[in-house]
Amino acid sequence: MLSLRLVGELAVESDGIPVPLSVTNRRILASLALCPGLHSRDALSARFWPDAAQSSAHANLRTALWSLRQAVGADAIHATRAAVGLHEPAWWIDVREIRTRTDLGDLAGAAELSQGELLPGVLDDWASEPRREHRERHTSLLDRLAERAEAAGEPAEAARLSRLRCALTPFDEPAHRALLRRLSAAGDRAGALVASREFVDRLHAELGVSPGPATRAVLAEVRGPVTSSAGTGVTRRYPQTIERPR
Numbered sequence: 001m002l003s004l005r006l007v008g009e010l011a012v013e014s015d016g017i018p019v020p021l022s023v024t025n026r027r028i029l030a031s032l033a034l035c036p037g038l039h040s041r042d043a044l045s046a047r048f049w050p051d052a053a054q055s056s057a058h059a060n061l062r063t064a065l066w067s068l069r070q071a072v073g074a075d076a077i078h079a080t081r082a083a084v085g086l087h088e089p090a091w092w093i094d095v096r097e098i099r100t101r102t103d104l105g106d107l108a109g110a111a112e113l114s115q116g117e118l119l120p121g122v123l124d125d126w127a128s129e130p131r132r133e134h135r136e137r138h139t140s141l142l143d144r145l146a147e148r149a150e151a152a153g154e155p156a157e158a159a160r161l162s163r164l165r166c167a168l169t170p171f172d173e174p175a176h177r178a179l180l181r182r183l184s185a186a187g188d189r190a191g192a193l194v195a196s197r198e199f200v201d202r203l204h205a206e207l208g209v210s211p212g213p214a215t216r217a218v219l220a221e222v223r224g225p226v227t228s229s230a231g232t233g234v235t236r237r238y239p240q241t242i243e244r245p246r
Contacts, residue, residue: 001015001090001091001092002014002019002072002073002076002090002091002092003091003092003093003094004029004030004033004091004092004093004094005094006030006033006034006093006094006095006119007094007098007113007114007115007116007118007134008115008117009116009120010026010027010119010120010121010122011026012026012029012071012072014072019071019072020071021067021068021071022067024048024064025064025067025068025071027048027122027124028044028048028064028065028068029068029086030119030122030127031044031047031048031126032077032084032085032086033091033095033096034095034130036085036086036096037085038078038080038084038085039083039084039085040082040083041058041061041081041082041083041084042054042058044061044084045057045058045060045061047124047126048060048064049061065077065079065084075087075090076091094113095118095130095134097113098113098114098137101113102137102141107141107144107145107148108145110141111138111141111142111145114134114137114138114141115138117131117134117135118130118131118134118135119131135168139165139168139169139175142161142162142164142165142168143165143175145161146158146161146162146165146182149161150182150185155182155185155186155187156186156188158182158185158186159179159182159183159185159186159191162175162179162182162183163179163195165178165179166195166199170202171202171206171207173211173214173215176195176196176199176215177218179195180192180195180196180218180219180221181218183195183222184221184222189222189224192222193222193223196218196223199211200219
């Protein structure tokens with residue numbers, strides 16, 4: 001069985017043994033895997049050799065497909081005079097497996113396979129939208145798993161999943177509010193305080209903004225009352241607002 005991993009790394013294996021391929025050939029496989037079906041040779045040659053004359057680009061594609069079929073087997077790639085595609089039954093593909101597990105309700109399995117960026121290091125335009133979709137799918141899986149853990153009375157597990165979720169979207173206020181609430185529910189006030197300070201500092205340092213009102217309210221809940229000097233009988237709270245830096 002051939003396997004193609006697009007998440008965390010771009011790698012091809014045959015029965016667990018790495019298949020050595022050129023960078024271009026691995027990217028051609030990735031492009032075919034992300035959009036199942038046949039792809040026109042014109043489109044593929046223009047995608048991977050945009051600066052070459054059409055005849056040269058077509059020749060480059062023929063050479064690449066020949067070497068690919070030599071490496072993974074002729075039956076693994078379906079090629080006609082006009083189009084190219086993967087022979088789907090011959091391949092295990094991680095992004096396809098993620099969708100299958102999600103559809104079957106195996107959210108934990110799908111989330112585990114989703115760890116990492118899709119096609120890391122591939123900066124071509126054709127990879128941008130699939131990368132965004134993968135990140136959104138991963139965050140949705142973690143949200144659903146955290147909500148499930150919360151409903152099952154497992155606040156520590158819900159908080160752990162929320163941490164993973166927030167790492168994917170470091171400026172997402174609703175996600176960080178959920179994290180702070182879950183840490184507090186798990187009895188980890190120290191962790192909630194650290195997470196709140198890190199989030200506020202990140203907003204200030206990288207975006208130059210302060211948290212919105214809803215987030216400031218959660219921050220105040222997390223910080224809680226702080227008693228002033230002994231004997232005064234006065235209880236103070238941390239300020240609920242954080243000034244925008246000037």
